[in-house]
Amino acid sequence: MKKILAIVFVMCLTLSATAQKKKKKPANNDCYLTEAATTFDLSEDKKSELNELLVQASKDRASIKKGVKAGEITKDQVKGKTRGVNRKYFSDLAKLTGKSKKEVMTFVKEVGGKCKKKKKKKKQE
Template sequence: MFITISISAQKKKGKPANNDCYLTEAVKTFDLSDDQKNELNDLLIKASEDRAAIKKGVKTGEIIKDQVKGKTRGVNRKYFADLGKLTGKSREEVMAFVKEVGKNCR
C-alpha cells in the first residue's frame, strides 16, 4: 500500500513540471511577456480542467465513450486557437510548437 501511494504522489507531482516546462519553452519561443505567460498558464489550466470534466462525464455516464474524441478535439481546438491569438502565430506555427514541446517536456 505504501508503494502505491508513493507512486501516485510522484505522478501528480510530475504534471506541474510539465506545465512549467511548457511555459518556459513558450516564453522562449514566442517571446512572451509576464502577462502573456500568466494568460497562457490560465489557458493550460482551463484546457486541463475541461479534459478532466470530459473524463468525469464518462465515469458518471453523462458522456458516452463515442463522444469523448469529439469533445476532446473541441477542447484542443479552442486551446490551439487561443494560443494562436495570444502569440499572434498561425495555426501551423502553434501546432509545430505543441508537437516539439510535447517531445521535450515529458
C-alpha cells in the same frame, strides 16, 4: 485500557483510510511555459495568460473524463469533445502569440515531446 486501545485502533483506521486517497497534483506546466516564453518571446503577462489557458484546458479534459466515468458521456462522444477543447486551446494560443495555428501546432508537438522526456528523466533520478 480497553477504551484507549479502541480509540487508538479507530484512529489508525481513519488515518490509513485517508492516507490512501490520491491527492490531485496541479498541472506541471513549467517546462511548457518556459519553452513557449522563449519560442514566442512572451512577456510575463502573456505567460500568465498562457498558464490560465493550460489550466482551463486541463479542467475541461478532466470534466470530460468525469463525464465518461459517470456515464453522462459515451466513449464515442469523448473524441469529439476532446477535439473541441483542443481546438479552442490552439486558437486561443494562436491569438495570444500572434502566430498561425500551423506554427502553434508544430510548437506543441515539439515541446510536448521535450517536456515529457524531461519529466521521465526526473522520475528516474
